[in-house]
Amino acid sequence: MSRLVVISNRIADPRKPAAGGLAVALGETLSRTGGMWFGWSGTITEDGVPGEGKLQTRQAGGVTLATVDLCQEDHDSYYAGYSNSVLWPVFHYRLDLADFNAGYIAGYRRVNQMFARKLLPLLKDDDILWVHDYHLIPLAAELRALGCKQRIGFFLHIPVPPPLIMAAIPQHEWLMRSLFAYDLVGLQSEADVSHFTQYLRTEGGAESVGPQRLRAFGGTVQVGAFPIGIDVDEFSRLTAAPDAVQTYEAMKNEYSRRRLLMGIDRLDYSKGIPQRVRAFRELLARYPENQHSATLIMIASPTRDSVNAYADLRHELEGLCGAINGDHGDLDWMPVRYIHRTVARKRVPGLCRASAVGLVTPLRDGMNLVAKEYVAAQDPEDPGVLVLSRFAGAAEQMKEALLVNPYDTQGMADCIQTALRMPLAERQQRHQALMDRIRRHDIHWWRRTFLEALEKAQD
Numbered sequence: 230m231s232r233l234v235v236i237s238n239r240i241a242d243p244r245k246p247a248a249g250g251l252a253v254a255l256g257e258t259l260s261r262t263g264g265m266w267f268g269w270s271g272t273i274t275e276d277g278v279p280g281e282g283k284l285q286t287r288q289a290g291g292v293t294l295a296t297v298d299l300c301q302e303d304h305d306s307y308y309a310g311y312s313n314s315v316l317w318p319v320f321h322y323r324l325d326l327a328d329f330n331a332g333y334i335a336g337y338r339r340v341n342q343m344f345a346r347k348l349l350p351l352l353k354d355d356d357i358l359w360v361h362d363y364h365l366i367p368l369a370a371e372l373r374a375l376g377c378k379q380r381i382g383f384f385l386h387i388p389v390p391p392p393l394i395m396a397a398i399p400q401h402e403w404l405m406r407s408l409f410a411y412d413l414v415g416l417q418s419e420a421d422v423s424h425f426t427q428y429l430r431t432e433g434g435a436e437s438v439g440p441q442r443l444r445a446f447g448g449t450v451q452v453g454a455f456p457i458g459i460d461v462d463e464f465s466r467l468t469a470a471p472d473a474v475q476t477y478e479a480m481k482n483e484y485s486r487r488r489l490l491m492g493i494d495r496l497d498y499s500k501g502i503p504q505r506v507r508a509f510r511e512l513l514a515r516y517p518e519n520q521h522s523a524t525l526i527m528i529a530s531p532t533r534d535s536v537n538a539y540a541d542l543r544h545e546l547e548g549l550c551g552a553i554n555g556d557h558g559d560l561d562w563m564p565v566r567y568i569h570r571t572v573a574r575k576r577v578p579g580l581c582r583a584s585a586v587g588l589v590t591p592l593r594d595g596m597n598l599v600a601k602e603y604v605a606a607q608d609p610e611d612p613g614v615l616v617l618s619r620f621a622g623a624a625e626q627m628k629e630a631l632l633v634n635p636y637d638t639q640g641m642a643d644c645i646q647t648a649l650r651m652p653l654a655e656r657q658q659r660h661q662a663l664m665d666r667i668r669r670h671d672i673h674w675w676r677r678t679f680l681e682a683l684e685k686a687q688d
């Protein structure tokens with residue numbers, strides 16, 4: 230059987246809590262299949278030479294972890310720069326936050342070339358390569374240029390914007406053309422496939438040459454939607470494990486007289502956190518019965534803090550939470566518990582299960598695994614209610630959640646009130662339907678269907 234080689238910028242460090250769905254999902258996938266995981270070590274070296282990171286390999290169970298360091302200059306131009314100040318904001322429809330600094334692209338190309346150079350000697354002839362996410366769009370083209378013949382699939386974890394937004398990236402054509410070096414391009418949702426296809430038609434004159442196969446830019450590419458899932462059984466086990474049970478009991482005890490609402494995200498502007506907190510403030514104002522009762526636990530895990538837009542967001546959120554607590558709080562009740570730390574993964578299910586409402590309200594999100602984890606952690610006899618943004622990739626599958634528009638503060642407050650008052654029978658019904666869906670399309674389904682499609686993709 231062929232070995233699976235997964236390549237992503239972020240790899241899970243078993244010594245640290247993993248905040249970020251990609252690392253969580255790929256960790257779970259590889260623990261099943263074994264193979265190799267290649268990516269950035271997470272280390273930034275101060276005296277390194279650009280394009281020359283040190284390669285290290287180590288064994289973690291059945292998985293070989295192969296990592297390279299980045300020097301400060303590469304980190305700033307490739308990761309913080311082109312990946313997270315150009316591609317991330319534009320793909321999340323935030324042209325206003327993009328920084329089209331002309332210097333970033335050189336670092337992006339340099340690191341992709343370095344990854345290709347370091348990876349190639351580690352490969353066996355019949356390996357299957359699976360490259361992940363926007364940091365590594367040109368990796369297959371770089372590998373092909375060095376003679377790599379293995380099958381290579383690509384999966385994009387973030388949304389694809391409509392063509393005219395994509396076209397704002399100065400190098401958009403080069404980027405999209407690079408995708409033709411892959412045998413298969415996987416996206417999170419049908420909406421993403423539709424945007425990608427529209428882009429190729431309008432900018433590359435694409436024509437269909439088979440089911441989900443397009444010809445453009447002088448080549449052909451196979452495209453498909455493969456919505457990522459969670460490991461439902463593993464998450465259920467985690468929910469029943471001592472750490473999660475202890476967290477659940479501690480929360481129930483501490484907030485016995487309150488109704489808990491929770492949000493847990495990286496502190497990212499795509500996640501709609503200030504909008505969510507404003508909707509919560511509106512809930513307290515419009516429905517005063519929630520005063521002294523509703524309590525929002527808002528975990529905002531630190532992320533990408535060297536990028537300005539993230540530091541600005543932190544200030545905004547801290548001001549907002551402080552103002553709500555100042556205006557509405559009392560000696561025995563603080564409406565918002567804002568926590569700017571990463572919560573260990575083993576405690577996440579306990580927090581989810583103790584919360585009557587799970588708030589997953591991104592302005593735009595590739596998928597959002599928290600939405601699925603919240604559902605998986607519930608007690609089926611007395612489940613909480615998921616309030617989900619219609620702009621999360623997860624909304625395409627999770628129709629039985631209460632879907633909201635996160636830009637509509639009043640609408641979101643009304644929806645939270647509906648969630649808080651929802652009768653038990655309806656909560657059970659919705660939960661059961663959502664569980665069926667996340668079980669059918671779990672992480673194993675995702676890996677299997679993608680890899681089967683990759684195997685079948687024409688040369």
Ligand SMILES: O=P(O)(O)OC[C@H]1O[C@H](O[C@H]2O[C@H](CO)[C@@H](O)[C@H](O)[C@H]2O)[C@H](O)[C@@H](O)[C@@H]1O
Nearest residue numbers: 239249250251362386387457594595596597598
């Ligand atoms: O690696 P970081 O810069 O610390 O960021 C964490 C990850 O964020 C993004 O996650 C995405 O993947 C999830 C799983 O498919 C998906 O549910 C979510 O909607 C996406 O935002 C990013 O795409 C990853 O590359 C990062 O590792």
Ligand SMILES: O=c1ccn([C@@H]2O[C@H](COP(=O)(O)OP(=O)(O)O)[C@@H](O)[C@H]2O)c(=O)[nH]1
Nearest residue numbers: 248249250251253530571572574597598599
């Ligand atoms: O403090 C935190 C914040 C997040 N997470 C986990 O990080 C992942 C976030 O993935 P998601 O797809 O929701 O969003 P991303 O951060 O990848 O954009 C989920 O598994 C969360 O449970 C965590 O373990 N601790």
